[in-house]
Amino acid sequence: EAAVTQSPRSKVAVTGGKVTLSCHQTNNHDYMYWYRQDTGHGLRLIHYSYVADSTEKGDIPDGYKASRPSQENFSLILELASLSQTAVYFCASRDWASQNTLYFGAGTRLSVL
Amino acid sequence: GDSVTQTEGPVTVSESESLIINCTYSATSIAYPNLFWYVRYPGEGLQLLLKVITAGQKGSSRGFEATYNKETTSFHLQKASVQESDSAVYYCALGDHGGTGSKLSFGKGAKLTVSP
Numbered sequence: 001e002a003a004v005t006q007s008p009r010s011k012v013a014v015t016g017g018k019v020t021l022s023c024h025q026t027n028n029h030d031y032m033y034w035y036r037q038d039t040g041h042g043l044r045l046i047h048y049s050y051v052a053d054s055t056e057k058g059d060i061p062d063g064y065k066a067s068r069p070s071q072e073n074f075s076l077i078l079e080l081a082s083l084s085q086t087a088v089y090f091c092a093s094r095d096w097a098s099q100n101t102l103y104f105g106a107g108t109r110l111s112v113l
Numbered sequence: 114g115d116s117v118t119q120t121e122g123p124v125t126v127s128e129s130e131s132l133i134i135n136c137t138y139s140a141t142s143i144a145y146p147n148l149f150w151y152v153r154y155p156g157e158g159l160q161l162l163l164k165v166i167t168a169g170q171k172g173s174s175r176g177f178e179a180t181y182n183k184e185t186t187s188f189h190l191q192k193a194s195v196q197e198s199d200s201a202v203y204y205c206a207l208g209d210h211g212g213t214g215s216k217l218s219f220g221k222g223a224k225l226t227v228s229p
Contacts, residue, residue, distance in 0.1 A: 004158065033216075042117065042204065042219035043159075058216065090158065100147060100208040100217055104158030 003027065006091050006105035013112050019078040021108050023091030031094045032074040033102065034058070034066060036087040043090060049074055050096070081112045115140050115218045119205040122224030126195050134190040134223050136179075136205035148181050148188040149206040149217065159204060162190075197227045 004025045013019045025032065031050045035043040045058030047066035055066040063085060065077040078085055088109050092102040119136040126132050140146040150162040150172075163172035168183035179190045188205060205220040 035219075037222075040221060042221045043217075044219075045216050048216065092159075100149065100206075100215060101161050101164065102151075102159070102217065104151075104153075104160065106156065106158045 004091055004093055004103050004105040006089075006108050008108060009106065010109040011111070013078075013081045013110065015082060015112055017081050019081050019085075019110065019112075021076040021078075021089055021091075021110070023074045023076075023105060024072055025074075025091075025093040025103070026072065027093050027095070027103060028071070029093035029103070030071070030096045032068065033092040033094075034064075034074070034076045035090045035092065036060070036085075037090065037107075038087045046076065046089075083112050086110060086112045115142055115146075115207055117205050117207050117218055117220040119203075119220035120223045121221055122202070123226060124223050125226045125228060127228050128197055129194045132190075132192045132195045132199075132225070134203055134205075134225070136188045136190065136220060138186050138188065138205070138207045138218075140186075140207060143207070143209045145209070147208045148179070149208065150177070150179055150188075150190050151204040151206060151219075153202045153204070153222070155201070162203070195225075195227045197229055200225055200227045 033048040034046045049055045049068040067075045091105040120134045147166040149164045151159040152162045153159045163174040165172040165181040171180040202222045206217045208217040
């Protein structure tokens with residue numbers, strides 16, 4: 001069974017603080033993604049990666065950094081958290097041949113106060 | 114750009130009744146769009162429910178069906194008789210062939226509640 005685990009599952013952060021969201025996959029997949037979802041919006045792509053040690057910007061990368069130190073791990077970093085970054089964050093992985101069949105983690109609910 | 118517009122929740126249906134969740138898409142940069150329905154059950158991540166990569170074809174899974182209609186740019190999700198266990202959030206999504214740099218555009222999601 002494919003597995004993508006995110007940590008933490010929820011977090012409260014202070015404005016201006018640093019936040020790191022972690023994602024670990026045991027699928028042996030090449031691609032990994034970070035999405036965010038806000039109330040009233042669909043999932044929006046922040047960063048993605050298709051190989052270790054390399055990341056790509058998605059549609060809304062501003063205010064976020066990503067790190068892919070290994071095939072299994074993909075982190076999302078908020079260097080200076082802001083109120084507007086309060087959202088639910090989803091990590092996903094896929095195999096290069098799967099034609100957009102993504103496997104998602106359960107999500108991290110981030111509240112920035 | 115590429116986008117998806119779908120029925121926005123909440124959607125409440127009684128058990129054994131029929132369901133339709135509407136989805137239309139706009140694919141301006143994708144020559145051959147692929148269409149997907151993902152579902153998120155409470156406490157879990159999104160998972161693929163069904164996908165169709167060829168216009169005119171129908172996908173089905175767990176009693177749900179969706180037909181890829183290129184003429185009306187639609188991909189509506191239907192089920193003839195829902196169950197309480199179908200309560201979840203349903204997302205329509207649009208993508209390309211899935212190569213390097215590929216990404217999905219998601220709708221806002223429709224929260225379905227099936228009442229007993």
